[in-house]
Each structure stands twice: as C-alpha cells, then as structure tokens.
Amino acid sequence: MHRQDNLLFHQAKVTGVDFANKKVMATGVDPIPYDYLVIGLGAIVNFYGTKGAQENAFPLYTLRDAVRLKDHIFKTLEAVDKDPALIDDGALTFCIVGGGPTGVETAGAMAELLHAVAEIDYPNLPIKERAQILLFEHSPHLLGPFKPKLQDYAKKSLKN
Numbered sequence: 730m731h732r733q734d735n736l737l738f739h740q741a742k743v744t745g746v747d748f749a750n751k752k753v754m755a756t757g758v759d760p761i762p763y764d765y766l767v768i769g770l771g772a773i774v775n776f777y778g779t780k781g782a783q784e785n786a787f788p789l790y791t792l793r794d795a796v797r798l799k800d801h802i803f804k805t806l807e808a809v810d811k812d813p814a815l816i817d818d819g820a821l822t823f824c825i826v827g828g829g830p831t832g833v834e835t836a837g838a839m840a841e842l843l844h845a846v847a848e849i850d851y852p853n854l855p856i857k858e859r860a861q862i863l864l865f866e867h868s869p870h871l872l873g874p875f876k877p878k879l880q881d882y883a884k885k886s887l888k889n
C-alpha cells in the first residue's frame with residue numbers, strides 16, 4: 730500500500746468508538762477522527778448453544794486452534810498405537826460438526842491424513858478397517874449456500 734499516500738496503518742487494539750463525535754479509540758494512539766467508519770473485526774466461534782461443545786470440542790478458527798487440533802489427533806494416534814484397546818472407546822472415530830466449507834474441508838483433510846499419512850506412519854494400526862470420520866450437518870445438504878451440483882459432488886467425494 731506504499732503508493733497510497735492517504736493511508737495510515739496502526740498496530741493497535743480498538744477499544745471503543747465515539748459515534749457522536751466520530752472518533753475511534755485505540756490503545757497507544759490518540760483518538761482518530763473519521764468521516765466514514767468500516768468495521769471488519771471478524772467472527773468468533775458460535776457453538777449454537779450446543780451443550781458441552783465449548784468444553785469438549787476443538788474449534789477451528791485460529792492458527793492456535795489448528796495446532797491444538799493437530800496435536801490432539803497425533804497424540805491420539807500415538808496413544809492408540811501403544812494401546813489398541815482404546816479403539817473400542819472410539820479413539821479412531823473423528824466427529825466433525827457442521828457441513829459448511831470448514832467442516833467439509835476438515836473431513837476431507839482428515840481422510841487424507843488418515844489414509845495418506847497415518848496408514849504409513851502407523852502400519853500396526855487398523856486404520857483402514859476401524860477408523861471412521863463422521864460429518865454431522867442438521868440441514869438436508871452439505872455446503873448450504875452452494876449450487877446443488879457442487880453439494881452432490883462434495884458429498885460423493887467425501888463418501889469415496
């Protein structure tokens with residue numbers, strides 16, 4: 730953005746907006762006056778009131794979430810490798826809630842991880858026979874806002 734001579738960047742946390750006086754308050758800088766204000770603060774995880782989800786699920790929104798999930802999956806595979814009885818408790822069953830883009834992508838990535846990586850790295854684990862990926866979606870179709878052709882394609886690809 731160097732060629733934009735009317736643009737300023739601040740690394741700062743916005744703590745408030747004075748709408749009456751059209752000023753943005755941020756840490757470490759003086760209040761910033763504005764004519765028009767665009768707010769693009771992103772989204773946070775929504776558990777839709779599902780009981781236990783916040784305490785027990787692994788949300789996937791930030792890089793930190795992704796690393797935490799990856800660590801959990803590999804720790805689980807390590808644990809099952811040492812103690813195959815854990816499979817009967819569901820240790821090779823991976824549940825993904827939400828059949829939107831993130832859930833569909835995660836289900837596909839999980840399948841790749843299990844079959845292209847884990848089957849080779851853990852040759853003693855019965856991944857082909859026992860591993861399951863369960864994708865839950867409460868509406869009738871995956872990828873709600875997409876065209877039916879793409880919804881069907883995603884479903885068929887995941888089933889394969």
Ligand SMILES: Cc1cc2nc3c(=O)[nH]c(=O)nc-3n(C[C@H](O)[C@H](O)[C@H](O)COP(=O)(O)OP(=O)(O)OC[C@H]3O[C@@H](n4cnc5c(N)ncnc54)[C@H](O)[C@@H]3O)c2cc1C
Binds near residue numbers: 743769770789790
């Ligand atoms: C797992 C996953 C996979 C995805 N894959 C894709 C994909 O393949 N293709 C695609 O198009 N989209 C994908 N998305 C969606 C895409 O990431 C989001 O739609 C997009 O990032 C939204 O952009 P945004 O600018 O609204 O919010 P964000 O990208 O969340 O940006 C908001 C920014 O605001 C900052 N902020 C928040 N509060 C404050 C504050 N008080 N003061 C200052 N700064 C603040 C945050 O630090 C952040 O940098 C994916 C999302 C997820 C979770």
